[in-house]
Amino acid sequence: MSLSNLEGEYDHLIVSPHSLKQTCLALMDEQIQQAKVQKEAQILLKMNSLTDLDIIKKLQEASAAGVKIKMVIRGICCILPNLKGVTDNIEIYSIVGRFLEHSRIYCFGCGNQQKVYISSADFMTRNTEKRVEIGCPIEDENLKQELLEYFNILLRDNVKTRKLCGNGEYVKMDTSGDPFIAQEYCMQKAVEEADQLPGEEGISWLDKLKHWFQGA
Structure with missing residues (x-):
């Protein structure tokens, strides 16, 4: 991609400053229309920060229309959930754990019609x-399901998660059940999967992962 061609045409990628924001707004509009005809509608977002006013207004419009919205926003978030008639259908969580995550995930829709993107861009x-950023659609169904499973794992975290309330305060999650830390779960899963891989240079993948985690 050349920086001198910011309005290039792409078959699959959504690219700012030309098409990423516009595409996301259009995908939110699709969910709004679904909700208006009483069909299941959903938006799932994971990123570091949410401050773009156009996107905030569209999320408010979507919530008011009945779209169910769940967001994992680690840092700055300029929209409040649970405001009557405006953001009733929005849930917002922040997770700050051992590792500083930078993954961004955008999901629009439900079931077979769900569209999933990974991206470099916060909203x-x-x-x-003002930047060149890229969103990439996930078209492989197995990868799509892995990302959705990961998002659900984040929502299960009841230790490192804080939930944003309508008054702007963050509160701890209910820990009356078994404690669950999403990052630790993903670390353990990675170690278990690595144990099944062949080693190289006399050092197993499992030992490499253990060494890396211990030094992190």
């Missing part, structure tokens, strides 16, 4: 309008 004006 901030500096990312959506």
Whole structure:
């Protein structure tokens, strides 16, 4: 991609400053239309920050229409959930754990019609309008399901997660059940899967992962 060609045409990628924001707004509009005809509608988002006013207004519109919205926003978040008639259908969580995550996931829709993207862009004006950022659609169904499973794992975290309330305060999750830390779960899963891989250079993948985690 050349920086001198910011309005290039792409078959699959969504690219800011030209098409990423516009595409996401259009995908939110699709969910709004689904909700208006009483069909299941959903938006799932994971990123570091949410400050883009156009996107915030569209999320409010989607919530008011009945779209169910869940967001994992680690840092700055300029929209409040649970405001009557405006953001009733929005849930927002922040997870700050051992590792500083930078993954961004956008999901629009439900079931077979769900569209999933991974991206470099937070929903901030500096990312959506002033930088070159890329969103990539996930078309392989297995990969799509892995990302959705990962998102659900994040929502299970009841130790490192804080839930944003309508008054702007973050509160701890209910820990009356078994404690669950999403990052630790994913670390353990990675170690278990690595144990099944062949080693190289006399050092197993499992030992390499254990060494890396211990030093992190």
